[in-house]
Amino acid sequence: MAASGLLRSFSSNFSTAWPLLTRSALLLAPLRLSPKPYNGRTIASSSRLSAALKFTDKHEWVRVDDNGTGTVGISNFAQEALGDVVYCGLPEVGTQLAQQDEFGALESVKAASELYSPLTGEVVEVNTLLADNPGLVNKSCYKDGWLMKMTIANPAEVDALMDEAAYEKYIRSIED
Amino acid sequence: MLLQLRRLRPLRTGVQQARPTSSCLFPDPSTTGSGSGLVLQSQSTDVFQNLALEDWIDAHVDLQRRAVLLLWRNRPAVVVGRHQNPWTECNLPAMRRAGVPLARRRSGGGTVYHDLGNLNLTFFASRKAYDRQRNLRVVTDALRRVRPELDVRATDRFDILLNGHYKISGTASRLSRKSSYHHCTLLHSADRAALSSLLRPSCPGIQSNATPSVPSPVANLTDHAPSLLWEELLEALAQQYNSEFGFEAAPRPVDPSDEALFPGVGSMEAALRSWEWTFGKTPKFRLDTRLELRDEQLGARCGAGLHVEVKNGLVESCRVDVPHHWLPPRLSGALGEVLLGERFCPHRAAAALTALLRCESGQPHRRLQNLGEVLLAGMG
Numbered sequence: 333m334a335a336s337g338l339l340r341s342f343s344s345n346f347s348t349a350w351p352l353l354t355r356s357a358l359l360l361a362p363l364r365l366s367p368k369p370y371n372g373r374t375i376a377s378s379s380r381l382s383a384a385l386k387f388t389d390k391h392e393w394v395r396v397d398d399n400g401t402g403t404v405g406i407s408n409f410a411q412e413a414l415g416d417v418v419y420c421g422l423p424e425v426g427t428q429l430a431q432q433d434e435f436g437a438l439e440s441v442k443a444a445s446e447l448y449s450p451l452t453g454e455v456v457e458v459n460t461l462l463a464d465n466p467g468l469v470n471k472s473c474y475k476d477g478w479l480m481k482m483t484i485a486n487p488a489e490v491d492a493l494m495d496e497a498a499y500e501k502y503i504r505s506i507e508d
Numbered sequence: 509m510l511l512q513l514r515r516l517r518p519l520r521t522g523v524q525q526a527r528p529t530s531s532c533l534f535p536d537p538s539t540t541g542s543g544s545g546l547v548l549q550s551q552s553t554d555v556f557q558n559l560a561l562e563d564w565i566d567a568h569v570d571l572q573r574r575a576v577l578l579l580w581r582n583r584p585a586v587v588v589g590r591h592q593n594p595w596t597e598c599n600l601p602a603m604r605r606a607g608v609p610l611a612r613r614r615s616g617g618g619t620v621y622h623d624l625g626n627l628n629l630t631f632f633a634s635r636k637a638y639d640r641q642r643n644l645r646v647v648t649d650a651l652r653r654v655r656p657e658l659d660v661r662a663t664d665r666f667d668i669l670l671n672g673h674y675k676i677s678g679t680a681s682r683l684s685r686k687s688s689y690h691h692c693t694l695l696h697s698a699d700r701a702a703l704s705s706l707l708r709p710s711c712p713g714i715q716s717n718a719t720p721s722v723p724s725p726v727a728n729l730t731d732h733a734p735s736l737l738w739e740e741l742l743e744a745l746a747q748q749y750n751s752e753f754g755f756e757a758a759p760r761p762v763d764p765s766d767e768a769l770f771p772g773v774g775s776m777e778a779a780l781r782s783w784e785w786t787f788g789k790t791p792k793f794r795l796d797t798r799l800e801l802r803d804e805q806l807g808a809r810c811g812a813g814l815h816v817e818v819k820n821g822l823v824e825s826c827r828v829d830v831p832h833h834w835l836p837p838r839l840s841g842a843l844g845e846v847l848l849g850e851r852f853c854p855h856r857a858a859a860a861l862t863a864l865l866r867c868e869s870g871q872p873h874r875r876l877q878n879l880g881e882v883l884l885a886g887m888g
Binding site: 390418419421437439440442443444445446448463464466 | 589616617680685690717
């Protein structure tokens with residue numbers, strides 16, 4: 333009798349325990365990103381183009397800002413599935429995160445749900461508006477309901493995430 | 509079923525890898541042929557061990573292909589939800605006096621009192637199979653089977669009410685990467701006097717955005733069905749679980765402290781016991797309150813203001829506004845300063861106060877001591 337137990341890989345802080353997400357069909361050319369901020373040079377350009385959103389299979393999005401930091405939030409699919417958010421538990425500024433690390437939790441009427449870091453980097457800012465207005469995550473998940481900003485230690489991780497089209501496809505495939 | 513273990517051989521380098529070992533407790537569902545459900549009954553009444561067991565099952569058991577029901581109960585304890593403030597939710601000094609520990613669970617929801625008359629049920633499933641109303645149906649159907657005269661109904665807040673009015677069960681849950689668990693209480697024969705006396709705020713004047721509890725009048729099942737035995741209740745629930753989900757699982761006793769069966773559960777328990785988790789995870793809050801000061805020797809009184817900000821359970825700022833005629837500002841200022849960075853805890857504050865008092869005598873000493881005592885009382 334096959335007496336093997338069934339165990340999922342233990343979720344840990346060691347990124348080596350998890351394979352990095354691989355996307356076999358990236359529709360966009362990979363972005364080349366500099367993680368270093370500009371050093372005081374004025375940039376004589378017009379309004380910046382809105383950066384594209386990249387998505388994880390855990391329904392988080394990342395947007396790379398001009399200065400090379402990544403803004404992180406949850407997708408519309410996620411906020412709908414969660415229900416009304418009543419509390420956002422976010423990390424301290426300065427926290428070091430490896431990709432897939434738990435960085436916080438959202439409590440909604442549905443449950444307390446862990447948040448997983450889409451990238452490796454350091455937390456540089458958290459959205460303090462969410463303390464008194466956690467519902468922003470539902471009302472404006474791509475804009476005012478952003479969760480945190482972090483440095484991008486490994487730009488290749490961003491390249492490997494899903495773009496919007498791939499993410500839409502992914503949602504349709506799990507919704508059945 | 510045997511509970512065998514397959515131990516990994518050490519690597520050649522002589523370093524033993526700390527990998528989880530497999531166990532026959534969770535056999536491959538395709539081999540059992542009897543449905544992929546499991547009913548476990550914890551043999552421990554320690555709240556931290558039981559919460560650790562929940563964490564372990566959530567992290568280690570493949571819930572895509574099986575479901576688990578865990579039945580457990582605890583010696584008296586107060587359990588707050590993940591994002592709650594224990595100082596507003598429960599009476600910490602009374603708990604200390606009664607030897608009732610505080611635990612913080614990883615799921616959301618409100619504060620509950622546990623004792624041996626309260627049954628906890630945890631329904632583990634994949635995220636896809638997460639269905640709280642269905643789980644609560646298991647409970648209400650089981651109750652109606654053993655005592656058809658009981659009027660029990662689940663609400664849309666996922667409480668279970670008896671006679672449409674008394675809460676006999678509350679619910680909380682947690683969603684992880686791929687798994688979920690939904691747990692609920694069930695009041696069989698709990699000590700309601702203890703419950704109501706301990707689930708009161710420790711100190712007034714706290715403002716925070718922590719998730720609040722929704723207080724409700726409660727009743728025990730045995731208040732309305734006195735002949736309902738504990739064992740009878742457990743058996744009915746296990747049976748109904750099997751019936752609802754099409755399983756054939758007989759309840760199995762487990763020891764949540766068994767490191768061989770649940771490798772790593774000990775460190776999960778330690779994390780749950782830690783001050784950093786139980787108190788340190790409290791969302792940032794402010795305490796603004798009025799202190800009534802007295803000088804017994806002179807029969808004098810004075811009012812003072814206390815303003816504290818607490819983050820991660822530590823005092824981030826502390827201002828004591830005492831009229832200058834009562835106490836020199838250097839002393840009330842020093843008291844505020846000496847508490848900075850300390851745990852928001854009367855023991856730590858008392859230690860800091862003692863150090864300050866050593867340098868004073870006479871009236872300042874007397875009044876500072878009184879201020880300290882009143883302050884400690886205001887901290888819960």
